[in-house]
Amino acid sequence: MSERYEESQLYRIRHSLAHVMAQAVLEIFPEGRVAIGPPIEDGFYYDFDLPRQLHEADLAEIETRMRRIISGNFPFARREVSADEARQLFANQPYKLELIDGLERGGYDENGNKIAEAPVISTYKQDSFEDLCRGPHVAHTGELNPNAFKLMSIAGAYWRGDSNRPQLQRIYGTAWQSGAELEEYLHRLEEAKARDHRKLGEQLGLFTFSPLVGKGLPLWKPKGAILRDTLERFLRAEQMRVGYQPVVTPHIAKVELYRMSGHYPYYADSQFPPMQVDDEEFMPKPMNCPHHIEIYRSEPRSYRDLPVRLAEFGTVYRYEQSGELTGLTRVRGFTQDDAHVFATPEQLEDEFIAVVHLIQRIFDLMGFQEFRARIGTRDPNSEKYVGAPELWEKATHAIINAADKVGLDYFVAEGEAAFYGPKLDFIFRDVLKREWQLGTVQVDYNLPERFGLEYMGEDNQPHRPIMIHRAPFGSMERFVAILIEHFGGAFPVWLAPVQVRLIPVADRHVPYLREVAAKLAEIGLRADVDDGKERMNAKIRTAQGEKIPYMLIAGDRDVENGAVSVRLRSGEDLGGMPVAEFIRKAQQIAESKSQQLMPNA
RNA sequence: GCCUACAUAGCUCAGUCGGUAGAGCACUCCCUUGGUAAGGGAGAGGUCAUGGGUUCAAAUCCCAUUGUAGGCUCCA
Numbered sequence: 095m096s097e098r099y100e101e102s103q104l105y106r107i108r109h110s111l112a113h114v115m116a117q118a119v120l121e122i123f124p125e126g127r128v129a130i131g132p133p134i135e136d137g138f139y140y141d142f143d144l145p146r147q148l149h150e151a152d153l154a155e156i157e158t159r160m161r162r163i164i165s166g167n168f169p170f171a172r173r174e175v176s177a178d179e180a181r182q183l184f185a186n187q188p189y190k191l192e193l194i195d196g197l198e199r200g201g202y203d204e205n206g207n208k209i210a211e212a213p214v215i216s217t218y219k220q221d222s223f224e225d226l227c228r229g230p231h232v233a234h235t236g237e238l239n240p241n242a243f244k245l246m247s248i249a250g251a252y253w254r255g256d257s258n259r260p261q262l263q264r265i266y267g268t269a270w271q272s273g274a275e276l277e278e279y280l281h282r283l284e285e286a287k288a289r290d291h292r293k294l295g296e297q298l299g300l301f302t303f304s305p306l307v308g309k310g311l312p313l314w315k316p317k318g319a320i321l322r323d324t325l326e327r328f329l330r331a332e333q334m335r336v337g338y339q340p341v342v343t344p345h346i347a348k349v350e351l352y353r354m355s356g357h358y359p360y361y362a363d364s365q366f367p368p369m370q371v372d373d374e375e376f377m378p379k380p381m382n383c384p385h386h387i388e389i390y391r392s393e394p395r396s397y398r399d400l401p402v403r404l405a406e407f408g409t410v411y412r413y414e415q416s417g418e419l420t421g422l423t424r425v426r427g428f429t430q431d432d433a434h435v436f437a438t439p440e441q442l443e444d445e446f447i448a449v450v451h452l453i454q455r456i457f458d459l460m461g462f463q464e465f466r467a468r469i470g471t472r473d474p475n476s477e478k479y480v481g482a483p484e485l486w487e488k489a490t491h492a493i494i495n496a497a498d499k500v501g502l503d504y505f506v507a508e509g510e511a512a513f514y515g516p517k518l519d520f521i522f523r524d525v526l527k528r529e530w531q532l533g534t535v536q537v538d539y540n541l542p543e544r545f546g547l548e549y550m551g552e553d554n555q556p557h558r559p560i561m562i563h564r565a566p567f568g569s570m571e572r573f574v575a576i577l578i579e580h581f582g583g584a585f586p587v588w589l590a591p592v593q594v595r596l597i598p599v600a601d602r603h604v605p606y607l608r609e610v611a612a613k614l615a616e617i618g619l620r621a622d623v624d625d626g627k628e629r630m631n632a633k634i635r636t637a638q639g640e641k642i643p644y645m646l647i648a649g650d651r652d653v654e655n656g657a658v659s660v661r662l663r664s665g666e667d668l669g670g671m672p673v674a675e676f677i678r679k680a681q682q683i684a685e686s687k688s689q690q691l692m693p694n695a
Numbered sequence: 696g697c698c699u700a701c702a703u704a705g706c707u708c709a710g711u712c713g714g715u716a717g718a719g720c721a722c723u724c725c726c727u728u729g730g731u732a733a734g735g736g737a738g739a740g741g742u743c744a745u746g747g748g749u750u751c752a753a754a755u756c757c758c759a760u761u762g763u764a765g766g767c768u769c770c771a
Contacts, residue, residue: 248699419763665731
C-alpha cells in the first residue's frame with residue numbers, strides 16, 4: 095500500500111469506520127476486548143475478543159449502531175499520552191497493553207513490524223470510545239457516509255498472526271466515499287467471481303475435483319489437459335533450445351533421501367507421511383531436487399560438462415492444511431516445471447540471468463504485466479534454514495547482482511527464502527486480489543554441500559558446483575489458474591483447447607465441413623464440427639460461450655465457392671473466405687502464438 | 696488445523712408456518728433445414744451432501760461427519 099493511500103481521505107474514512115465499528119461492538123459487548131483495526135485495501139477490519147462467537151446475523155445490528163454513531167457528528171479527538179497514562183487508560187484491555195509495551199520499547203508496531211524508534215503514543219476518541227491509535231482520522235463522524243460502507247464477513251484471526259496465541263474474531267468491512275462507489279465495488283466483486291478460474295474451469299470443462307479422489311487433487315479433463323500439454327510442449331522446446339536436458343524421476347523415494355537433503359526434519363508437517371515397504375520407508379516426493387541431484391551424482395563430472403541443466407515436469411505431493419486448499423492455486427498434488435542447473439561459481443551469474451530472461455520471455459508472450467518480483471532472503475532470527483551464513487550471504491548477493499543487471503524491478507522480503515537458499519519469485523494476483531507465487535529462481539550452495547557434489551576442475555582438483563533451482567511457471571496448476579483468469583477463459587489461439595468450431599447452416603453442409611475439419615486437423619489445428627440438431631444461431635451461441643476463437647460457418651454459397659464464412663470470437667463477421675486462406679491465416683496466428691485472432695492486413 | 700458461512704436434478708437456482716420437491720438451461724425423442732448470440736413440442740432426470748436425533752410428519756428444527764467458499768495460520 096503506497097504512501098499516497100495512507101495520506102488519503104479514503105484511508106482516514108476506513109480507519110475511522112474501524113473505530114466506529116469497535117465502539118458499536120463494545121456497546122453490544124461491554125466486556126469485550128479490542129485488538130487492532132487498520133484500514134486495508136478496499137476497507138478495514140477490527141479484531142475482537144468477545145464473550146461469544148459472532149454470527150453473520152450480528153452484522154446488521156452492528157451496522158445499525160454504526161450509523162447511529164455516525165449521525166452523532168462526533169469529533170475524532172487526538173491526544174498524546176505517556177506509556178504509563180496509556181496503561182491506565184487501557185488497564186482492562188490486555189491486547190492494548192501489549193501494544194503499549196511494544197511502542198514503549200520502540201520495537202514493533204501493531205502489525206509486529208519493526209519500527210526505528212519509540213514513537214509518540216497517541217489516542218483518538220470519538221463519542222465514548224477511545225482507542226490507542228496513531229491516526230490519521232477524519233475530523234468528525236459526519237465525514238463518514240452512512241450509505242457507503244458495508245460489513246462483509248467474520249473470520250477468525252490469531253492475535254499477532256501467531257497460531258499459538260488466542261484466536262480473535264475479525265470483522266471485515268468495505269468503505270467508500272459515496273454509495274455509488276460502494277455499489278460499483280460490489281459489482282466489481284461479482285464480475286471478478288465470473289472470471290474466477292474455478293468457475294471458468296467448470297464452465298469450460300477444463301478440470302474437476304472428486305471427493306472420492308481427494309480434495310486438493312485436481313483431475314484434468316481433456317480440454318484442460320490440451321491446454322496444459324500445449325504449455326508443456328512449448329516450454330520443453332524453449333528449454334531444449336537453451337541447453338536443458340530432460341530427465342524423468344519417480345513419484346516416491348526413500349525417506350532417507352529427504353533426510354540427506356534436509357527436507358525431512360524441517361518440513362515433516364507438510365509432507366504426506368511415509369509408507370512402510372518391507373523394512374524401508376518411502377514417501378511421495380515433496381520436491382524434485384534430490385532426485386535430480388542423484389542424477390548429477392550418477393557419473394563423474396568435469397568442468398567441461400558444466401553447466402548441467404536437468405529439466406522435468408515433476409509431480410510433487412505436499413500435505414497442505416485442509417483450510418488452505420483453493421481451486422488450482424493451492425493443491426496437494428501438483429506438477430512443477432522444474433529444472434536444476436549445476437554450475438561453476440564463474441557460470442552462476444550468467445546462468446541466473448539466462449533463467450530470468452527465459453521467465454521474462456514467457457511472461458511477455460502471455461502478456462503478463464502485473465506481477466511483482468520478490469527477492470526472498472533469510473530471516474536471521476529463524477531456525478528453519480540449513481547451511482552456513484557465509485553461503486547464504488554469497489547466494490543472496492548473486493541474486494541481487496543478477497536482478498540488478500537485468501534491470502528487474504524487485505523488492506526484498508526478509509524471511510521469504512527457501513530453507514536451502516534465497517530466491518527470486520514472481521508474484522501474481524488472482525481475480526480476488528490474492529497473491530500467488532508463480533515463477534521462482536533459487537540459488538543454492540547448501541544442497542551441493544549436503545550431497546557432496548563435485549566436478550573436476552581445470553586444476554585437476556575436485557570443486558563444488560552451485561545449484562540453481564528454477565520453475566518459470568512455478569506449477570502447471572497455479573500457472574493455468576492465473577492464465578485462465580488473465581484471459582477470462584478466452585485463450586489465445588495457440589492455447590485454446592478447441593481452436594475452430596465448424597457450423598453448418600443446414601445438415602446437408604456437414605459432409606463438406608467434415609472435409610474442412612480434416613484439412614485443419616492435418617496441419618495441427620484443433621477443430622470440431624457441430625453436427626447437433628440445433629439451428630445455426632444456437633450453435634454460434636454455444637461456441638461463443640465456449641470462447642472458441644474461430645467459428646466457420648458453411649451454407650450452399652460456401653460449399654459452392656470452396657469457402658467458409660469466418661466469425662471470430664470477438665463477434666466480428668469476416669464473411670466468406672477460401673478455405674486455404676483461412677488455414678493460412680489461422681496457422682500463422684497459432685504458430686506465432688499471437689494474441690490476435692487474425693494477422694494484420 | 697482454526698473462525699464464519701454454504702450444500703436441493705449435469706449446471707444456475709426457487710421451495711412460505713415442518714405436511715413426502717419445482718423452474719430455466721443441458722440431456723433424449725419428435726417436428727422444423729434454418730445464413731451470424733437461444734425455432735417449437737414431448738420426455739427422462741433428485742436417498743434434498745452423508746449419518747444420527749426431535750416429531751404423527753423433516754429439504755425445512757438439532758447434533759455429528761464430509762465437501763465447498765471467505766478469512767487466519769502455513770506455503771519447500
